[in-house]
Amino acid sequence: MAKKKRQMAEYRYYKMPGNAVFFALQGERWRQKYEREIDFLHFHNFLEIGFCYSGSGVMTLGEQDYEYHGGDFTVIPSNYLHTTNSTPGTLSSWEYLFIDVDGLMKKLTDAPPGYVEQLIRRINSRAVFAGSMEYPRAAQLIRMVLDVTREKEAFSQEEAEGLILALLVEMARSGETDWKEAEGIGAEGRVHSDKLIFQIMDYISGHYSENLKMSDIAEFAHISETHLRRIFSSHLNMSPLEYLNRVRIHAACEYLKKTDDSIALIQARCGFTVSSTFNRNFRRVTGVSPAEWRNRPENYERQILKFRIHSEKGW
Structure with a gap:
């Protein structure tokens, strides 16, 4: 039987x-009739932020349609x-920002890597x-960035970068919280343990695919396993083993979204040697x-694999 023909999607790279x-x-130029003659979706290599000044129509994000009007905005990974x-x-009037998020974070912040990664x-x-009525501060920041960029005065790029960072933090705050922050630890001890916990988190992120034991992590941090468990419980309300498994499951989710690799191969690549352990932890986390x-529609990057990709340089 012939394979079902994939729909086409366009990769617009910048x-x-x-x-x-x-x-x-x-x-x-961006006050125009948008896309009516095009019957396929597209995606970009950078985060896209769009602001609609006037007009109306339909914004399609993945498999969901939204009616847009002047004052609406989008933030699209x-x-x-x-x-x-x-x-x-x-006609609709939009303006857009395309942002290298990783590059911006590296340039503007010296926060611990764990904060940046989160x-x-x-x-x-x-x-x-x-x-704009729903998220007035985010809408205001978007407009401010676009105005500063348009005016092109002295140091406008530096000002715009600072505003974009503030915008991204605002959008991150509006999302779900990944980790609960523990209370009841003194300020002096907090500074030291914050630095240590992020060093350990970075170590786990770099070695989760290996046969990593708690003794290996404790040895890296130059602390006992008991102290390792204590600081993880204090900061993250979980054990270091549970955190390690969550990192592995998060990595597995990325592979499931972006590749057609077998589940067995992904399991091994993410540091799980036993299928039952992988499946149990996966279900516990997700x-x-x-x-x-893998088949959930919100796994948007997974949807790209269903399409024949046509690549085109961006506008």
């Missing part, structure tokens, strides 16, 4: 100008299928469609089996 970590698409369609016979993960966890999770 190249950042010079050493920049963002650029804007602005002006009268890289590799997220989407498209915009104006109401027939009308912030990026929250920003990339979903696409946002919202109105609430479903690996196969069920």
Whole structure:
């Protein structure tokens, strides 16, 4: 039997100008009839933020349609299928920002890597469609970035980068909290243990695919296993083993979303040597089996594998 033909999706890629970590698409050119003659979705290699000044139509994010109007905005992660369609016979006015999130974070913040990783993960966890009334601060920040970029005064790039960072933090705060922060630890001890916990988290992120034991982690941190368990319980309300398994499951989710590799191969790649252990932990973290999770429609990057990809340089 012949394989079912994939729908086409278009990959619109951009190249950042010079050493920049963002650029804007602005002006009268972006007051137009959007996409009506195109019947496929597209995705980008950078985070896209769009602001609608006027007009109406339908914004498609993955498999969900939203009616848009002036004042609405979108925050769309890289590799997220989407498209915009104006109401027939009308024009819509949008302006856009494309952002290298990793590059911006490395350039502007010296926060511990664990904080940066968590912030990026929250920003990339979903696409946002919202109105200015619903998220007034985020909408205001978007407008401010676009205005600063348009005016091109002295130090406008530096000002815009700072505003974008504030915007991304605002969007991350509006998402679900990944870890609960423990209370009841003194300020002085908190500074030291914060630094240590993030060093350990980074170590686990770099070695989760190995046959990692708690004794290995404790040895890396130059602390006892008892102290290791204590600081994880204090900061994250979980044991270091549970955190390790969560990192492994998170990595497995990424492979399930982005590849057609077998579940057995993904299991091994993520540090699980026994299938029952992998399946038990996967269901504990996600609430479903690996196969069920792979087929969930919200796994937007997984949807890309269903399409024939046509690549085109961005506008």
